[in-house]
Amino acid sequence: MxxxxxxxxxxxxxxxxxxxxxxxxxxxxxxxxxxxxxxxxxxxxxxxxxxxxxxxxxxxxxxxxxxxxxxxxxxxxxxINTARPNGQARSAVESGTVAELAGYPSVRSEVKYGEEKSRIDLLLSGHEQQPDAWVEVKNVTLAEDAQGFFPDAVTTRGQKHLRELMAQVASGDRAVLFFVVNHTGIEAVRPADHIDPTYGKLLREAADAGVEVIAYRAHLCGGDGEPSGVMTLTESVPVILEL
Incomplete structure (x- = not known):
């Protein structure tokens, strides 16, 4: 996009x-x-x-x-515009950039779900071999020594989303936490335990329960370091959950 x-x-x-x-x-x-x-x-x-x-x-x-x-x-x-990541993630999924989420012909946004009355950012369906995938998108901009951290403040809303994703896995569907890395200096993503230790603990519990955690970095600037006018997600970066 x-x-x-x-x-x-x-x-x-x-x-x-x-x-x-x-x-x-x-x-x-x-x-x-x-x-x-x-x-x-x-x-x-x-x-x-x-x-x-x-x-x-x-x-x-x-x-x-x-x-x-x-x-x-x-x-x-x-x-810093948090209205952008959902569109970035959707475009990347629909273009086939996100290998982990390839093969879904139907992509819907803002679908209501869950006991805690949430809205999923992307619902992927219609795959011939995979169950529906419920995808929660998060924007990562906090960088420290080439490491990206999420969240940048305590987030009870983010904690709720992790619980909802775990419930979808328990029901037999796929659930994916998708970090959109919107900072050109970030090489890997970690939970920000120093900011919200509860979120970090819950994220590890979610991963252990089968929630898939992926991260893709956006192309924001050209070779001269100036904005390119493009916000396309271009490459995956590792997510490190170990303490």
Whole structure:
């Protein structure tokens, strides 16, 4: 999947009230952009960071700009828009990039399921040899020494999703936790036990119960380190669950 229009570069002034970010454009104009991320964004909002915004021409929108990318550290980009990973994962599955999930002719999004009243990000069905696959997608942007960590804040919602996935395995279906690695500096993914030890413990329990855990990294920049306008998932990266 690609951005439909070229992104607008700016410099981050501040993020506040979770969903707002003030950005200085190259001509000196300051704009307020929508920040589509409910997490802590740990490591993804350094002072005066280069950021890239998408621009909407919808006159009914209160905020014209949406924050999409940030240069988390020099030469490394991260996509902070958590509305993007589901589409990235779906495109990768439908294109055959995700070998683990190949062979499913039907892909549906936001299907209600589970005793805890959840919505699965992707439901894959119609495989000739495999049961339906329930796929929960998570965005990974927290990087430390080339390691990606999830979550970046305590997540009771994420814990609920793991319980729901385990229940699907118990019922005879496949359940998959799909980490979309939206940070170009990440080489492997680990549970963030130092941030949410309960999530890390539950993730290992889920893997032991048969929940499949995979991770694919997005292509966010070209050889010059600048945004490429492309958000395609291109390669798998290892998920390390050992303590």
């Amino acid at each position: 690609n951005f439909p229009e070229p992104l607008v570069e700016g410099r981050l002034i501040r993020r506040y009230k979770r969903f707002l970010a003030d950005v200085r454009l190259p001509d000196g104009t300051e704009v307020t952009a929508h920040c589509p991320n409910t997490g802590s964004m740990l490591g993804c909002q350094p002072d005066d960071a280069r950021v890239w915004l998408s621009r909407s021409n919808n006159p009914k929108r209160k905020l014209q700009y949406t924050w999409e990318l940030v240069e988390a550290v020099p030469g490394q980009l991260a996509c």
